[in-house]
Amino acid sequence: MLEPARLVAALPELAQGAATTLALTACSALLSWVVGGVVVCALLSGSTASRWTARVYVSFMRGTPALVQLFLVFFALPLLGVHLPPFLAASLTLGLNSGAYVAEIMRGALLSIPAGQREAADAIGMRSVALWRRVLLPQAVRIALPSLINEMTLLLKTTPLASVVAVTELTFAGQIVIARTFEPTEVLLAVAVGYLVASQALVQTARAIERRTAIG
Known part of the structure; x- marks a missing residue:
């Protein structure tokens, strides 16, 4: 059994790994929102x-393992003269x-909005930008939102893949300890608690946003 003093001594190392995991999740999530917005428009x-281009992209990303995609980004791009640091390569892969x-997710949400709202906006002469900003996107x-938060939680739990390119995130830090x-x-219990706390923080944030944006 690991002595409490040795576990406490290992906490800074695990905390650093947790910080890397959160940073990787945040960077990947930001990229995924930008990419997702562009792709859904396409x-x-x-x-x-x-x-057609957007469908090929979605099919490839959903139909191949993220680990294979990470290998392609980290090992294949240098053959083309593009060398990415491990953290950037992992963030790019997970975000894409x-x-x-x-x-x-956004395509399904947009298609669920009644077509009559678009027709009403056209009838009053609302411009396309205003229609998206004031009617469709909100x-x-x-x-x-629930599906997006679920996707962010899955993204958080996908970050251990970054360890294969030597990114010392929480799981890899635990393996070192x-x-x-x-x-x-x-050590694994401590790692599991770290992921649980982070995922619950995402869930609670989503619930708070849902309460603030609830209709009626």
């Missing part, structure tokens, strides 16, 4: 080429992967 556009799911985000102490149970 999916719903009137351009056949844009829709999650962006495909965000796009599908409702779509409210509808999609285990290799030094030969006591996996207590």
Whole structure:
């Protein structure tokens, strides 16, 4: 059994790994929202080429493992002269992967909005930008919020993949401590608690936002 003093001594190392995990999740989530927004616009556009390109992207990202995508970004891009630091490569891969799911979530939310609202906006002469900003996006985000938070939670739990390119996130930090102490149970419990706290923070934040944006 790992002595309490040794576990306490390992906490700064685990905390640093947790900070890296949170930073990786935040960077990947920000990229996924941007990519998802662009892709959903392409999916719903009137351009056949844009829709086809977006569908190929979504199919590839959802149909191949994130680990394979990470290997392609980290090991294949250097063959083309593009060398990315491990953290940036992991953030880019996870963000692009999650962006495909965000796009599908937002597409479903936008399609669930009654067409009569668009027709009413056209009838009063509302411009396209105002229609998206004041009518469509607020409702779509409210509808999609639970699914988006679920996707962010899955993204958080996908971050251990970054360890394969030597990013010392929480799980990898735990493995380093285990290799030094030969006591996996207590360390893995500490790691699990770290992920649980982070995921619950996401869930509680989503519930607070849902309460603030609730209709009626």
